[in-house]
Amino acid sequence: ADPVVLVTGGAGFVGSHACKALAAAGYRPVVYDDLSNGTRDAVRWGPIEVGDICDGQRLAEVVSRHRPVAALHFAARIDAAESTRHPARYYSTNVTGTRSLLQALRSSGVDVLVFSSTAAVYGDAATAPISEAHPLRPATPYGRSKLMMEDAVREASASHGLRYCGFRFFNAAGADPDGELREDHEPETHLIPRLLRTALAQHGSMSIYGTDYDTPDGTCVRDYVHVSDIADAHVLALRHLLAGKDDLIANLGSGRGYSVREVIAAVEETVGRPIPIREAARRTGDPAMLVADPTLAQRCLNWSSRRSSLEQIIADAARAFAAVDTGRERPRRERVSHRR
Numbered sequence: 606a607d608p609v610v611l612v613t614g615g616a617g618f619v620g621s622h623a624c625k626a627l628a629a630a631g632y633r634p635v636v637y638d639d640l641s642n643g644t645r646d647a648v649r650w651g652p653i654e655v656g657d658i659c660d661g662q663r664l665a666e667v668v669s670r671h672r673p674v675a676a677l678h679f680a681a682r683i684d685a686a687e688s689t690r691h692p693a694r695y696y697s698t699n700v701t702g703t704r705s706l707l708q709a710l711r712s713s714g715v716d717v718l719v720f721s722s723t724a725a726v727y728g729d730a731a732t733a734p735i736s737e738a739h740p741l742r743p744a745t746p747y748g749r750s751k752l753m754m755e756d757a758v759r760e761a762s763a764s765h766g767l768r769y770c771g772f773r774f775f776n777a778a779g780a781d782p783d784g785e786l787r788e789d790h791e792p793e794t795h796l797i798p799r800l801l802r803t804a805l806a807q808h809g810s811m812s813i814y815g816t817d818y819d820t821p822d823g824t825c826v827r828d829y830v831h832v833s834d835i836a837d838a839h840v841l842a843l844r845h846l847l848a849g850k851d852d853l854i855a856n857l858g859s860g861r862g863y864s865v866r867e868v869i870a871a872v873e874e875t876v877g878r879p880i881p882i883r884e885a886a887r888r889t890g891d892p893a894m895l896v897a898d899p900t901l902a903q904r905c906l907n908w909s910s911r912r913s914s915l916e917q918i919i920a921d922a923a924r925a926f927a928a929v930d931t932g933r934e935r936p937r938r939e940r941v942s943h944r945r
């Protein structure tokens with residue numbers, strides 16, 4: 606039988622793509638997800654156990670039943686702007702949730718963990734590109750909760766030998782090149798899917814959040830990295846740790862930055878029509894510029910961001926959206942009452 610890997614948040618955007626990559630690499634993903642921001646339809650490569658990441662008892666039971674060789678931990682809240690309005694939610698799901706996972710893994714003797722951190726741990730970065738040695742000064746409760754997750758994992762490693770790899774994601778985007786999965790958040794806050802929705806709906810307009818940043822065209826610059834490249838990094842990290850190699854916290858980005866206006870122009874080019882734009886105020890918690898130095902992941906894991914050209918990211922995301930638009934396979938969203 607294929608070795609089992611527990612995937613928390615495996616019904617979500619990055620987690621579901623990681624499950625596909627795991628299955629292709631000969632692992633059997635067992636998803637643990639509360640379906641608060643993911644869909645059951647995205648769970649295709651193994652079973653799902655529905656549960657809250659903070660429910661330590663349920664997690665421990667799932668871990669002891671499935672006997673995973675490792676865990677990939679994606680389950681988290683991810684909206685930086687929301688975190689400034691509801692910080693407690695972020696410390697609870699992200700930090701308390703990670704602690705409950707660490708406890709469950711330890712009680713079953715699972716000692717390999719790959720987990721998701723974020724470029725938001727750097728805050729308003731003084732340089733671009735940003736290496737892992739850059740000072741960590743998160744500007745939002747979201748970024749701080751992720752930094753606390755990194756600390757909790759590092760402490761678990763020091764105190765009882767957990768082996769780990771943490772990835773600081775820059776802007777995860779795109780969709781499965783085979784069209785089996787897509788980004789499907791509700792509400793959607795991310796730039797590229799919002800642009801595609803506006804373009805395909807052919808009504809409404811898009812807001813640019815801030816045009817007075819200290820950047821070449823006044824709009825924020827971000828590093829967009831293809832979700833399937835991120836998924837591949839997780840398989841590489843898993844093999845790296847299972848082979849007994851060193852713990853690692855590494856950036857996952859393409860190393861190239863694009864402004865909001867550049868992304869808009871690229872989406873317009875792909876869909877072949879102009880998108881109505883409004884210039885709006887800055888969104889709380891948005892740094893001016895976040896661009897990765899991805900050399901650590903390249904060097905230690907032999908990772909490459911081979912699909913992360915902006916053109917391919919937008920083309921793959923647009924293809925997934927077109928499938929939704931024509932009503933094919935529209936995923937039904939389940940509501941979890943305690944979350945919304």
Ligand code: UDP
Pocket residue numbers: 685776794795796797799811812813814815825826827865888891
């Ligand atoms: N953005 C925007 N309009 C939108 C959504 C996002 O101008 O409707 C901007 C946002 O301010 C940021 C960039 O696009 O500078 C990327 O935002 P996203 O939410 O996709 O990712 P984040 O960088 O917050 O992780």
